[in-house]
Amino acid sequence: MVHAPRIIPYHSNELKIQVENSELMMHGTAVEAAGCLLRGVLTLRLAEAIKVKSIVLKFVGTMKVAWADATGPHQRYHKDERTVFQHEWVFLAPQKKTAILGQGTYQWSFELPVPGDLPDSIQNAGLGEVSYKLKAIADRPSLVPNLTDKVRIQITRCLLPSATEFVQSLSISDGWASKLTYEVDIPSKMYGEGDKIPVSFKLTPIASDLKVRAVTCSLKEYTSVTVAPYTKTDGRIVSYMQDSDFPCEGPVWTQTEVIEVPRGFARIHCDTENDMMRIRHKLKFIIKLVNADGHISELRAAIPIMVSAISQDHEMNSLPAYEDAWRTLPYNPDAVAFLTGSYSPASSSNHSDSGEYNPTETDLMQVPSYNTAANMNDSSPYSWSLPSYDFAMVAA
Numbered sequence: 001m002v003h004a005p006r007i008i009p010y011h012s013n014e015l016k017i018q019v020e021n022s023e024l025m026m027h028g029t030a031v032e033a034a035g036c037l038l039r040g041v042l043t044l045r046l047a048e049a050i051k052v053k054s055i056v057l058k059f060v061g062t063m064k065v066a067w068a069d070a071t072g073p074h075q076r077y078h079k080d081e082r083t084v085f086q087h088e089w090v091f092l093a094p095q096k097k098t099a100i101l102g103q104g105t106y107q108w109s110f111e112l113p114v115p116g117d118l119p120d121s122i123q124n125a126g127l128g129e130v131s132y133k134l135k136a137i138a139d140r141p142s143l144v145p146n147l148t149d150k151v152r153i154q155i156t157r158c159l160l161p162s163a164t165e166f167v168q169s170l171s172i173s174d175g176w177a178s179k180l181t182y183e184v185d186i187p188s189k190m191y192g193e194g195d196k197i198p199v200s201f202k203l204t205p206i207a208s209d210l211k212v213r214a215v216t217c218s219l220k221e222y223t224s225v226t227v228a229p230y231t232k233t234d235g236r237i238v239s240y241m242q243d244s245d246f247p248c249e250g251p252v253w254t255q256t257e258v259i260e261v262p263r264g265f266a267r268i269h270c271d272t273e274n275d276m277m278r279i280r281h282k283l284k285f286i287i288k289l290v291n292a293d294g295h296i297s298e299l300r301a302a303i304p305i306m307v308s309a310i311s312q313d314h315e316m317n318s319l320p321a322y323e324d325a326w327r328t329l330p331y332n333p334d335a336v337a338f339l340t341g342s343y344s345p346a347s348s349s350n351h352s353d354s355g356e357y358n359p360t361e362t363d364l365m366q367v368p369s370y371n372t373a374a375n376m377n378d379s380s381p382y383s384w385s386l387p388s389y390d391f392a393m394v395a396a
Contacts, residue, residue: 015147033116055092061085065128119274156309166190192311209292212246
C-alpha cells in the first residue's frame with residue numbers, strides 16, 4: 001500500500017527507513033502460519049532542493065550456503081544461493097526528466113503481508129545464512145551519490161499452543177551392567193532463549209565403592225547444509241555446566257542440575273528446516289564414575305530438544321497484552337508514535353496550536369496503551385481510554 005507523501009519542513013539530509021517492528025514472529029509451522037505484516041515509513045529529509053531520478057524501496061530475502069569439503073589440492077567447494085522472496089515499492093517512478101524535490105521532509109508509509117511459509121532467519125558465518133533486508137534508494141543523476149538506507153529484518157517462529165506434544169516431560173533410563181542404573185528427566189521438550197532447563201538425575205549404584213567424580217551437561221547445536229547431492233553437518237556447544245560435587249550417599253543418588261539456553265542470534269539459533277539448511281539441538285550428559293580400583297569410567301547419554309524463539313508458555317503464544325493491542329491495527333505513523341510515547345508535536349500536521357494531539361476520524365479507531373489511556377487528560381474532547389476491568393464489571 002502506497003500513500004501520498006507528507007511534506008514537513010526539516011533541517012537535515014537523509015533517507016531513513018523506520019519499521020514498526022524489525023523482528024517478525026511467525027506463529028506455527030510453515031504450513032500452519034498465516035504470516036504477519038511488515039509496515040513502516042520511508043522518510044526523505046532534504047536540507048535543500050535536489051534532483052532525483054527515482055525513489056524505490058525493496059524487501060528481499062536470500063538464502064545461501066557455502067563450504068569446502070577438504071583442504072589442499074583435492075578441495076571441493078560447494079555453494080548455492082537463491083532469492084526466497086522479493087517485493088518492491090515505487091514511490092517516485094523513473095521518468096525522462098529528473099524530478100526536483102524542494103527542501104523539507106517527505107514521508108511514504110508502506111506495508112506488506114509477509115507469507116507464513118518463509119524460512120526463518122539464520123546467521124551462520126561458517127556455513128550459510130537466511131537473511132531479509134529492506135533497502136531504500138533515492139537514485140540521483142550521474143556523478144551524484146545516491147541516498148540509501150538498509151534495515152535488516154529478522155523472521156523467527158514459535159509453535160502454536162496446540163502443539164502440546166512439545167510440552168510433555170521426557171525421560172531416559174538404562175543400566176550399566178554391574179555398575180549402576182540411571183534415569184534422566186527434563187520437564188519439556190521445547191525451550192525458549194534464556195530458559196533454564198532443570199535436568200534431574202537419579203542414579204542407583206550396583207557396584208560397591210562406586211563414586212561420581214563429575215556430571216556434565218551440554219547443549220549442542222547441529223547445523224546441516226545441503227547442495228544436492230552433498231550435505232555437511234557441523235556441531236557446536238552453545239551452553240555447558242559441570243557439577244563436581246554430585247551427592248553419593250544412600251542407596252539412591254539424586255540431584256537436579258540446571259543448564260541455561262543462551263540468548264542472542266549470534267549465540268544460538270532456533271530449530272528450523274528449509275530446502276538448504278537444518279538446525280537441531282541435543283542435551284548431552286556425561287557421568288564420570290570412579291571405580292573401586294581408581295579407574296575412571298564415563299556414561300554418556302543424550303536427549304533431543306527443540307529451541308524456539310519463545311517458550312511454549314510465554315505470553316506471546318497467547319492473546320496480546322492490553323498495552324500491545326495497537327500492534328494489530330492498521331498502520332498510522334502519528335497514532336503509533338503517540339501511543340508508544342515517541343510522538344513529537346513538530347512531526348505531525350495533526351497537531352493543534354495548543355500542543356494537544358487532535359486525532360482524525362481514522363485515529364479514533366486506534367486503541368491506546370493502558371498507561372497512555374490512564375495518563376490522558378480527562379478534559380480531552382476525545383475519549384481514547386477503555387474502561388478498567390473492575391469498572392466494566394460494575395457497569396454490567
